[in-house]
Amino acid sequence: MSGPHDDVLSIGELSRRTRASVRSIRHYEQSGLLDAARTSTGHRRFTADDVETVRRIRLLLDGGLSLAVIAKVLPCFADEGATLDACVAEYLRDHLHTVQERIAHLDRQRESITRLQQLVSA
DNA sequence: CTTCTTACA
DNA sequence: TGTAAGGA
Numbered sequence: 001m002s003g004p005h006d007d008v009l010s011i012g013e014l015s016r017r018t019r020a021s022v023r024s025i026r027h028y029e030q031s032g033l034l035d036a037a038r039t040s041t042g043h044r045r046f047t048a049d050d051v052e053t054v055r056r057i058r059l060l061l062d063g064g065l066s067l068a069v070i071a072k073v074l075p076c077f078a079d080e081g082a083t084l085d086a087c088v089a090e091y092l093r094d095h096l097h098t099v100q101e102r103i104a105h106l107d108r109q110r111e112s113i114t115r116l117q118q119l120v121s122a
Numbered sequence: 123c124t125t126c127t128t129a130c131a
Numbered sequence: 132t133g134t135a136a137g138g139a
């Protein structure tokens with residue numbers, strides 16, 4: 001028997017289990033974050049471990065990390081669970097810095113816009 | 123109906 | 132990422 005409870009999943013099943021779109025999953029594989037086997041007809045076959053991996057990817061993506069960085073950070077996850085290894089600290093620190101710079105930039109733009117609005121003749 | 127690739131918005 | 136196209 002085979003069904004949605006086996007450890008071999010189609011891209012559609014992986015998508016439903018992770019809430020990640022089929023399109024995104026194909027993209028993660030292209031980016032080297034996922035390693036999918038292929039059937040004789042070329043269809044991707046995933047495993048139960050991939051469900052966890054996709055969830056981790058989404059977790060990192062929520063933090064704004066790029067897929068390129070996520071590829072390097074993924075192996076920093078302690079097996080099972082969502083605990084991160086210390087090797088991620090460096091990437092997290094760098095990313096937080098760039099995010100803060102973007103916030104500062106946007107802050108300056110906001111102030112500029114406010115000043116420009118003062119020049120608008122009612 | 124599901125998946126695949128390529129390509130464009 | 133979404134979606135369209137054209138097949139398998």
